[in-house]
Amino acid sequence: MNNVLIRNIIRFVVLVLLQVGVLNQVQLGGFINPYLYILFVIMLPFGTPGWLTLVLSFALGLSVDMFCNSPGIHTSATVFAGFLRPYLLDSLMPRETVEPTDTPNIRIFGAGWFVKYSLTVVLVHHVFLFVVEAFKFSSLHLILWRALLSIVFTMLLIILSQFLFTRSNK
Amino acid sequence: MKNLILFILRNHYVLLFILLESVSFVLVVRYNSYQHTSFINSSAAVAGRVNTVFSSVNNYLSLNQRNQELNNELARLRTMMPESSKIDTLAAQTAFDSVYTQQYEYLPCRVISNSVKSANNFLTLDIGSKHGVEPGMAVVSAMGAVGVVKAVSPNFSSVISLLNQNLKISAMLEKSGYFGSLGWEGGDYRIANLEDLPGHITVRKGDVVITSGYSTIFPKGVMIGNVESVTAHGVNGFMSASVRLSVDFKRLSNVQVVRNLLKKEQLELQEMSENE
Numbered sequence: 001m002n003n004v005l006i007r008n009i010i011r012f013v014v015l016v017l018l019q020v021g022v023l024n025q026v027q028l029g030g031f032i033n034p035y036l037y038i039l040f041v042i043m044l045p046f047g048t049p050g051w052l053t054l055v056l057s058f059a060l061g062l063s064v065d066m067f068c069n070s071p072g073i074h075t076s077a078t079v080f081a082g083f084l085r086p087y088l089l090d091s092l093m094p095r096e097t098v099e100p101t102d103t104p105n106i107r108i109f110g111a112g113w114f115v116k117y118s119l120t121v122v123l124v125h126h127v128f129l130f131v132v133e134a135f136k137f138s139s140l141h142l143i144l145w146r147a148l149l150s151i152v153f154t155m156l157l158i159i160l161s162q163f164l165f166t167r168s169n170k
Numbered sequence: 171m172k173n174l175i176l177f178i179l180r181n182h183y184v185l186l187f188i189l190l191e192s193v194s195f196v197l198v199v200r201y202n203s204y205q206h207t208s209f210i211n212s213s214a215a216v217a218g219r220v221n222t223v224f225s226s227v228n229n230y231l232s233l234n235q236r237n238q239e240l241n242n243e244l245a246r247l248r249t250m251m252p253e254s255s256k257i258d259t260l261a262a263q264t265a266f267d268s269v270y271t272q273q274y275e276y277l278p279c280r281v282i283s284n285s286v287k288s289a290n291n292f293l294t295l296d297i298g299s300k301h302g303v304e305p306g307m308a309v310v311s312a313m314g315a316v317g318v319v320k321a322v323s324p325n326f327s328s329v330i331s332l333l334n335q336n337l338k339i340s341a342m343l344e345k346s347g348y349f350g351s352l353g354w355e356g357g358d359y360r361i362a363n364l365e366d367l368p369g370h371i372t373v374r375k376g377d378v379v380i381t382s383g384y385s386t387i388f389p390k391g392v393m394i395g396n397v398e399s400v401t402a403h404g405v406n407g408f409m410s411a412s413v414r415l416s417v418d419f420k421r422l423s424n425v426q427v428v429r430n431l432l433k434k435e436q437l438e439l440q441e442m443s444e445n446e
Contacts, residue, residue: 021227050183058190065197072197079194083187132198 004045004101012060015040020067032146034153035074037064038125039161041082042118047100050086057082070133077129081121092117106162118158119151126151274389276310276426277301282326286359286419291331293317297427298325306387308428314393314416315339315381316425327427333359333419340385341394341413344378346371352379352394352413359419361398365410373400379413386433 019037041057048056061075068074094109106114130147178185279301283294297303299322309316309329317329318337330337333354341364342349350366364379377397383390395415402410430436 021223051186054183054186054190058194061194071200072194075197076191076194079187079190083183083191086183 008040008044011043012040012056016060016063016067019064024068032149032153034150034157035064035126035129036154036157036161038078038081038122038154039118039158041078041085041125042121042158043103043105044085045101045103046089046098053082053085054079073129073132076132077125080128081125084124085121088117088120105166106159107166111159114162115155115159119155122151122154122158126154273430273432275302275429275431277303277429278424278426281422281425284331284419284422286331286333289335289356291333291419292320293329293331293422293425295319295327295329295425295427296325298322298327300324302429303327303427304429306433307430308388308392309425310388310392310428311417311422311425313418314395315388316417316419316422318387319427331419332362332415332417339388339394340382341379342382343367343371343373343397344380344391349382349384350408350410360415362395362413362415363401363410364397364413365408367409367411369403369407369409371409373397373409373411375399386430386436387428389428389430 015037019035023034023036037060040060041053044053044056057078058075061078064074064078065071089104092113094113098108102108104114104117108114126147127144130143130150133143277297279295279297281293282296285291285293293309293316295303295309303319303322305319305321307319309319315332317331317334318339319327320330321328332339332352335354335356338351338353340349341352348368348371350364352362352364354362367373375397379394379397381388381390381392381394393416395413395417398412398414400409400411
């Protein structure tokens with residue numbers, strides 16, 4: 001249990017720093033910006049209570065917002081994604097039982113399941129994020145195009161991270 | 171009351187979501203209406219510190235480009251430095267005296283290229299026609315005669331060095347006043363040859379050789395060197411001597427171009443008398 005807590009704290013810090021330090025600086029093609037930090041919400045352990053998911057999502061979004069000078073934008077999108085996560089897990093959960101401390105990753109139910117799950121979270125998060133951001137910008141189809149491209153890059157990074165940083169649990 | 175608590179407990183998840191989402195939107199709206207909210211100010215201390223670290227890393231990664239930019243800037247500033255411009259207002263030393271008519275004017279300048287190795291050596295000076303240099307002017311250094319201006323461009327002039335087999339200047343022995351023609355025959359850059367001295371005179375080692383002033387080029391009395399040895403005796407009634415040059419051509423840097431203000435007058439007069 002302690003181990004899980006520490007691992008999640010480290011993941012939180014590393015993802016926020018990676019986001020503000022590297023990914024926010026590297027804007028591919030001028031407007032594609034992958035938001036990898038949402039991986040933290042994706043990889044919260046299965047047994048995380050709903051309220052904790054929401055509070056952690058709020059904290060995560062707030063941390064990123066602090067560095068992006070965009071208060072509320074990442075927070076609202078991340079809280080929304082965190083809110084949908086339990087319902088999503090319920091509907092996607094395979095028959096097999098898992099330990100509550102296990103994290104959703106590509107090794108546990110296979111690539112197809114993980115991509116379906118993480119893509120949904122990323123899609124919800126990014127579309128919400130870019131639409132909230134659109135309060136500031138006009139031109140909706142450009143916003144959606146940005147969101148789509150960013151989703152692709154975020155997904156690529158998420159899958160890459162799965163191969164690099166998760167060990168087989170079995 | 172009990173029902174309310176039960177409702178909250180049953181729906182705590184959705185209620186918490188609504189609460190947090192509301193807070194987020196308040197932040198978004200507040201940020202949009204007020205540029206500098208307390209949120210930004212209180213977080214600036216932490217975020218600013220981290221952002222500083224990242225921007226310093228960024229700076230490090232773009233060091234190459236920064237260096238290039240700095241180098242360009244350095245080159246630009248160096249170009250503006252006084253050292254890189256040629257001084258066009260020369261301190262030409264002109265004496266104002268009602269008793270003596272000024273005949274020679276000295277233009278200070280620097281040697282920017284020089285050679286002693288070839289058979290016909292030339293120098294280049296950093297002043298030219300813009301500063302009043304004309305072909306045929308003498309060039310002297312503090313130590314003695316150097317050469318004669320051969321060609322000029324607006325900012326530079328090319329000088330036939332004394333160490334050039336094509337140059338002969340009129341020289342004389344300071345003590346006796348006998349004159350001859352001084353030239354260089356190649357070889358040792360410190361030794362020139364003084365020819366056409368009268369055969370009957372006595373020349374000793376160490377005798378001072380100066381310019382005669384008979385040509386319109388060098389003023390009279392410019393040091394050339396000292397007699398080293400008598401090399402030929404009585405050939406056609408003349409004798410010659412080797413002269414150790416006083417100017418060290420290998421380390422020549424500051425020289426003066428001599429401008430003869432009366433050259434034209436002298437030449438015209440000589441021409442007139444020759445034609446008669």
